[in-house]
Amino acid sequence: MVLIRAVNVGGAKLPMAELRSIAAELGATDISTYIASGNLLCNPDGDPAQFDRALEHAIEERYHYFREVISRTPAQLRAALDAHPFEVADEKFSYVYFLTRAPSAEAAAAFEARDFDGEQVRVIGDDLHLRYPGGAGQSRLGASTIAKALGVQGTGRNLRTVGKLIELAGPE
Numbered sequence: 001m002v003l004i005r006a007v008n009v010g011g012a013k014l015p016m017a018e019l020r021s022i023a024a025e026l027g028a029t030d031i032s033t034y035i036a037s038g039n040l041l042c043n044p045d046g047d048p049a050q051f052d053r054a055l056e057h058a059i060e061e062r063y064h065y066f067r068e069v070i071s072r073t074p075a076q077l078r079a080a081l082d083a084h085p086f087e088v089a090d091e092k093f094s095y096v097y098f099l100t101r102a103p104s105a106e107a108a109a110a111f112e113a114r115d116f117d118g119e120q121v122r123v124i125g126d127d128l129h130l131r132y133p134g135g136a137g138q139s140r141l142g143a144s145t146i147a148k149a150l151g152v153q154g155t156g157r158n159l160r161t162v163g164k165l166i167e168l169a170g171p172e
Contacts, residue, residue: 001071002023002039002042002051002071003039003098003155004019004039004059005067005068005143005154005155006038014063019038019040020040022055022062023042028042028044029043035161038067048071049071068100068153068155070099070100070154074170080127080129080162084096085122085124091160093131093134094130095132096130096162097155097156099150099154100153103150107150107151108123119131119132119139121141128146
């Protein structure tokens, strides 16, 4: 599973047909996308981390903006979903924010100790779990705040989307 940060928002357009085409050019197979928010299902040719960097470069070359590409296996998605530490009243208000790498223990602890007006946060490995009682669209806890506090970039998906990506990936 390949997750791309912040596409088709804020002027960073990336048509999913183009994303599938770029993935094929990079040697991926069994390519599909899910909704227009940077969810690419594919089997990369070779090392997933190298594929991620090549995809970042190809998007930057073609569209003139940089976005992080983060791969997770279906098992990693399942583990993140299972590890979600907060009560889930509605899947659309609970998120996993997949990070490019685990933040330092100090940064994670300091972030978790902050008051986010009832929003809950917990770092587990290289994933940040969030619960937005009023919805993510109402939150001041956005990507730039997260990146600055944790020292790493990431991309968020609500639990409904994470579950659907696991389903689309099929049995392991």
